[in-house]
Amino acid sequence: MIAPVVVLVLAVLVGVWATRFSQRAQALLLPSCTALALLAAWHMYSVATEYELRSTQADGAVETRLIRIFPTPWDTLPAMVELASDGRLARYAMASLFRVLSGFALAAFIGIPLGLWAGWRRSVFLAINPLVQGLRPISPLAWIPIAVLSFGIQDEAAIFIIFLGAFFPIVTGTMTAVQSIPLVYVRSAQNFGLSGFELFRRVVFPAALPQIVTSLRIALGVGWLVVVAAEMNAVNSGLGFLVIDARNMGNRYDLVVAAMIAIGLIGIGLDWTVRRLERLDEVRWGFRNQQ
């Protein structure tokens, strides 16, 4: 119990001391100190929740075992190695990614055209907006029973739930993007004789594109959040299934935490990938005030 306390105190001290350094050094040191402090606190919590289990053997001897239900950071490292080496990590990660990308792609293919149309045509907006706003606050997870009823314990059920999670941010974001196009762009275009599809292709779509990219980024984030819950209920593979399965099959909380870490890292990777889009010449102007 001494080591984590020392680490915690040291992390806090180094953190305080680091504020004298340059911005760059701080940007490196401060989050490292926070992470170390959290790891130490986690370790202490694991150790503090240990308990002794006494059992009387057949010969009358009393055996005492130390039970640690909550894994320490050290316990999760072998669990990660276990998941990586028996192939479960790769298999389940691929299953989860497949579902998220399918649901997300479906949401984008339907949501972007629908959002463009509704953003541009007042009548379409009036027709669908109340419905969109009414369905949006229903958590996609509430659809799990219906999804399972309709599709069975299948990929389709999970994809449907992810589709719902990604669809609403995309359609709402795209609608808003089109509605907030500055009048001066549309007037310039009309002035130079653009109309109909050409106006759409040359002005409406490119003008809305940065905000569409932002909504895609949000939607993919939601999709990745939702897949875990969907896989806990609607299918029997994937990282979400791994989390719930590791608990149900012998309280392997080390595997639970290892799977959680994998979920987090892949989520960061997905977000990083979408952010590459923001650097394209065609949309970069829309992110001018961000770094």
Next chain:
Amino acid sequence: MKESTPKIRVRGASKTFLRGEQRVEALAPVDLEVRAGEFVCLLGPSGCGKSTLMNLIGGFEAPSGGSIEIDGLPVAGPDPRRVFVFQEYGIFPWASVWDNIALGLRDLPKAEQERIVAQHIELVGLKGFEKSFPDQLSGGMRQRVAVARALAVSPDIVYMDEPLGALDSLTRLQLRGEIHRLWKRGGMTILFVTHDVEEALQLADRIVVMSPRPGRIQEIVEVGMPHPRTSATPGWAEKESHLLRLLGVGG
């Protein structure tokens, strides 16, 4: 007599908006005639209806009363032969300088487009920036792109809605000179909205002084001084103080 037909004829044109339950008279009935090839400034404080009047003439809005004719025909809407240069953001940030300038030329053969775009990039001094995007350019350069985009279609009227309003004062002076130079090549009628007395005096053949609440034409001032004009040009000081007096500032 054909020559006496004005390029632009505004007769009793007015504009009223509905703001909630309230009727706002943005422009009281005005009369105005502009000759072909003339440079006319609409001068006045904000809210005097000068942009409204130009949007009516440009066809972006329909007048509530009266009529507007160009070349003897009523204005039905925006027209690629009569091009706007807006104060800001008129050019497309998602397109390169080249693509922006080529906007009005998209129906021409490729080779013809290339020739005209290159010529107009040269004309506004943006050679070397063809592939740049607007967010990589200064405000003055962006307005040069807007001017080049407008001139590339060989318009017979150019509407300029405070095109220099968002620029720093040095760039403003420089672009003012260039707009005059481009107009002097001939063939274009320019309608130029500004609230800058000096800008109007330097550029315009006639200055239409407008006043607010409701927007209306107060007086039309003939400038009649030879170019190039500076504050040392004979007659400048009198005209300037007359204009300022009309605008309700200075003695």
